[in-house]
Amino acid sequence: MSRGCSYWIQRLLMVAWxxxxxxxxxxxxxxxxxxxxxxxxxxxxxxVEDAQNYHIYYGQTFKVIKNxxxxxxxxxxx
Numbered sequence: 472m473s474r475g476c477s478y479w480i481q482r483l484l485m486v487a488w489x490x491x492x493x494x495x496x497x498x499x500x501x502x503x504x505x506x507x508x509x510x511x512x513x514x515x516x517x518x519v520e521d522a523q524n525y526h527i528y529y530g531q532t533f534k535v536i537k538n539x540x541x542x543x544x545x546x547x548x549x
Contacts, residue, residue, distance in 0.1 A: 524539040534547040 526537045526539060528535040528537065532548065535544055536547065537544045
């Protein structure tokens with residue numbers, strides 16, 4: 472009987488220890504998020520509507536993305 476009781480006490484202590492670590496780690500994450508500055512994107516940001524300006528051409532070992540606005544092409548090799 473004492474062995475079974477000891478087993479459950481060990482498990483209870485293990486759960487309490489894990490919960491304390493979880494609380495401690497979440498406190499660190501909250502502090503890091505509060506300390507992080509707001510990052511604002513710089514430069515041109517694409518929108519979903521911009522997708523119509525790009526055309527994708529596939530080959531067996533490559534892919535070409537062509538910009539319909541200025542005609543520039545980008546070759547992607549797999």
